[in-house]
Amino acid sequence: MEESRFQENKVEGRNAVLEAFRSGRAVDKLFVLDGCQDGPVRSILREAKKKDTIISFVKKERLDQMSETGKHQGVIAVTAAYQYAEIEDILALAQKKEEPPFLFFLDNIEDPHNLGAIIRTANLVGAHGVVIPKRRAVGLTATVARTSAGALNYTPVAKVTNLVHTIEELKKEGLWFVCADMGGSTMYEVNLKGPIGLVIGNEGEGVSRLVKETCDFTASIPMRGDIDSLNASVAAGVLAYEILRQRLQG
Structure with missing residues (x-):
């Protein structure tokens, strides 16, 4: 490329x-x-x-x-290094593949390497697209494109003015939303099947309060180490693969 x-x-x-x-x-x-x-x-x-x-x-x-x-x-x-998609494009992709929609929602990710890695993961787990906010977050820069390792050619990214409003609108379309949060139920205990939006928060502060309150569930990643948090892109990958595992089970 x-x-x-x-x-x-x-x-x-x-x-x-x-x-x-x-x-x-x-x-x-x-x-x-x-x-x-x-x-x-x-x-x-x-x-x-x-x-x-x-x-x-x-x-x-x-x-x-x-x-x-x-x-x-x-x-x-x-x-931007790449054109942004619309939410409708992402939903249309899911419909074309005859799959329940699977979207990543990123709440103010600021590190371009994290965003690129998450887009790459989204492609690998079969997500239909990624949604990012217009403000206080990194966009589709050249670094993001390089870090995505080509995934931006296949995984659409939509940029929206208000994440909360977009989540509320998609709920009306039948999607439900799970938020990554240390205070949530262990991800193995949460039903992650069906039309779903996975919400991942900012590198330092996590998911913002209003976005978290708009989600249907919170899910935590079990940890046994001496530190208490994962890198945002790693957390996105762990949760995304649990969603894929549950989907593969049917």
């Missing part, structure tokens, strides 16, 4: 950034010179808000540091 497939790009300059939005490219973040509100910049901001892109207003020094061309004209867009 060519390295060029893994490049997230900085798009600089007003016309180039506006075209990036209008062409449908996946823009993870938009950086705008603080206080700049002329016509072209307002047009860019309108497009960014339509796509619910994260917008950061920064000082000229920050833009100058980020710029690779020296001609940013007060705007720099950071595009």
